[in-house]
Each structure stands twice: as C-alpha cells, then as structure tokens.
Amino acid sequence: MTIRVMVADDQELVRSGFAMILDAQPDIEVVAEAADGAEAVEAVREHAPDVALLDIRMPRMDGIEACRAIAAHGGCRTVMLTTFDADEYVFEALHAGASGFLLKDVRRDDLVHAVRVVAAGDSLLAPSVARRLVERYTAGGPARTDPRLDALTGRERETLLxxxxxxxxxxxxxxxxxxxxxxxxxxxxxxxxxxLRDRIQAVICAYETGLVTPGTPPAGGGAGTAVSPA
Structure with missing residues (x-):
C-alpha cells in the first residue's frame, strides 16, 4: 500500500528536498506540496494524503493552525517539522492534533521512518521532544495525583503508566x-x-496528573519515541 504524503514548507529548497527523499521510496508518493499553511489545508482537502509534513513557521497560516484545521477535517495525520524545539511549539502542536514532531536536522532514514510510523497509526516524538515532556511535567518533583485518574480502574492506571x-x-x-x-x-x-485523542495525549496526561514521576521516563532512541496505536 502506497503512503500518500503532502509536504508544506515556505522554503522551496527544504520543501523540495523532503519531497525528493520521500518520493524516492517505493512505498511513498508525494501527492502535493504547499508553501504556507493555507495552501497545506487546501492541498489536504484536494489530494487526501495519509500524512502531512508541516513546517511550524509559515506565512498566512502557520503550521499549528494548519495542523488544527487538518485534524478537524479528519483522515490525515500530521508530522510537524521545525528548526525550533521551544516548549510552546511542542505543546501547541501536540494539542493541535499532531501525531509526530521532528526537528529539521532529522536524518534521511529517520524522516522516512517517521512517515511510515505515523501512517501506520502510531505516534512519534523526536528524542529531544520526549525529554522536554518529561522535564516539563516532572519539574519540582512529583505532582499531586489528579482527580481525573479516579475514573480509571486499577488495571487501567497500570496501563496508562x-x-x-x-x-x-x-x-x-x-x-x-x-x-x-x-x-x-x-x-x-x-x-x-x-x-484523550491518542496515546501521545495519554503520555502527556500521565505526567500532567502526577501518575508518572521522574523515575519513569518514556523510552527513547533512534528517530524518536514511537507510540503504538491503541
């Protein structure tokens, strides 16, 4: 089965480079390119790709707004690509509906792997992003357990952990x-x-609610932390 991909980046050379790498794979086809977020949303509606690669910073509509619009439309999963890994971008992108987050210095093989992982229904975070999640929600020590967890059975809490x-x-x-x-x-x-929408949000929730402490960080390595589908 061929994975259909749309690539959005306001820098033509970067956009073309990613598209060339992906299009060279036997199981991936780049069906559209976009130079800004508005074009990206329109391209998703017109070409119905399986995965959209979105740059965070783009004119007219940024990648986070485009991600939010694409997630609302349904049927296409998104991977955010950026040169920045500041916290606000990471968390805004994940809450907007992104299924993956990679930095633009990602290796060729890891980029291809990320598209395949997300297309298969998994979620993926660059190792530095996974570390930021841990740091953000464990700063200052374990949090008080959130009452939201009262809705879970003991076995469901174990599963979330x-x-x-x-x-x-x-x-x-x-x-x-x-x-x-x-x-x-x-x-x-x-x-x-x-x-929660997916397992990435479940991981975030585990830290937000205090269920996870600094002694239990998520696994990482390679292209990123992959989170299997439910």
Whole structure:
C-alpha cells in the first residue's frame, strides 16, 4: 500500500528536498506540496494524503493552525517539522492534533521512518521532544495525583503508566500477563474516560496528573519515541 504524503514548507529548497527523499521510496508518493499553511489545508482537502509534513513557521497560516484545521477535517495525520524545539511549539502542536514532531536536522532514514510510523497509526516524538515532556511535567518533583485518574480502574492506571514509559501493546501485555486484545481494550478505555485523542495525549496526561514521576521516563532512541496505536 502506497503512503500518500503532502509536504508544506515556505522554503522551496527544504520543501523540495523532503519531497525528493520521500518520493524516492517505493512505498511513498508525494501527492502535493504547499508553501504556507493555507495552501497545506487546501492541498489536504484536494489530494487526501495519509500524512502531512508541516513546517511550524509559515506565512498566512502557520503550521499549528494548519495542523488544527487538518485534524478537524479528519483522515490525515500530521508530522510537524521545525528548526525550533521551544516548549510552546511542542505543546501547541501536540494539542493541535499532531501525531509526530521532528526537528529539521532529522536524518534521511529517520524522516522516512517517521512517515511510515505515523501512517501506520502510531505516534512519534523526536528524542529531544520526549525529554522536554518529561522535564516539563516532572519539574519540582512529583505532582499531586489528579482527580481525573479516579475514573480509571486499577488495571487501567497500570496501563496508562506503562504507556507513559513508552511500552508497546505487546510489552504491556507481557508486563501485565494479559493478551494484547485485553491491552487494546484497556488503552481504549483510558482514552475514552480521560477524553484523550491518542496515546501521545495519554503520555502527556500521565505526567500532567502526577501518575508518572521522574523515575519513569518514556523510552527513547533512534528517530524518536514511537507510540503504538491503541
């Protein structure tokens, strides 16, 4: 199955470079390019790509607003690309609906890997972004446990904790000594009860609510921290 991709960046050379790298892959086709966020949203509506690569800083409409519009439209997952890794961009992008966040100095192979990971329904964060999540929500020590967690059963809390550590469904199943099907059920219940969109939001929630402490950082390495689909 071919992964359809749209690339948006206001710098033509950067945009063309990413498009060339991706289009050279046998399982990826770049179906559109855009020079700003407004063009990106229109391109997604017209070409229905599976994945949109969005630069954060673009004229007319920035990547975060474009991401929010694309997420509302549905059917296309987004990966944010930027030279900046300041906290406000990371968190705004994730809350806008991004499924991945990479810096522009990402290696060629890691860029391709990120597109495949996100197209498969997973989520991915650059290692530096994952570290920032840990630092932001563990600064000053463990937080008081949030009452939102009261909605979860004990097993669902365990599942959320293991999600925040970066474990896959198979690894969670082994840890809890249950089937992967049961894990998927627990993950779905966690997302539904906490009103979360995906597993990246679940990881953020685990830190926000104080469930995760500095002793349990998410796993990382390679292109980034991949978070498997529910």
């Amino acid at each position: 293991l999600l925040a550590r970066g474990l896959s469904n198979a690894e969670i199943a082994a840890e809890l000594v249950v089937s992967e099907h049961t894990v998927k059920t627990h993950v779905g219940n966690v997302l539904a009860k906490l009103g």
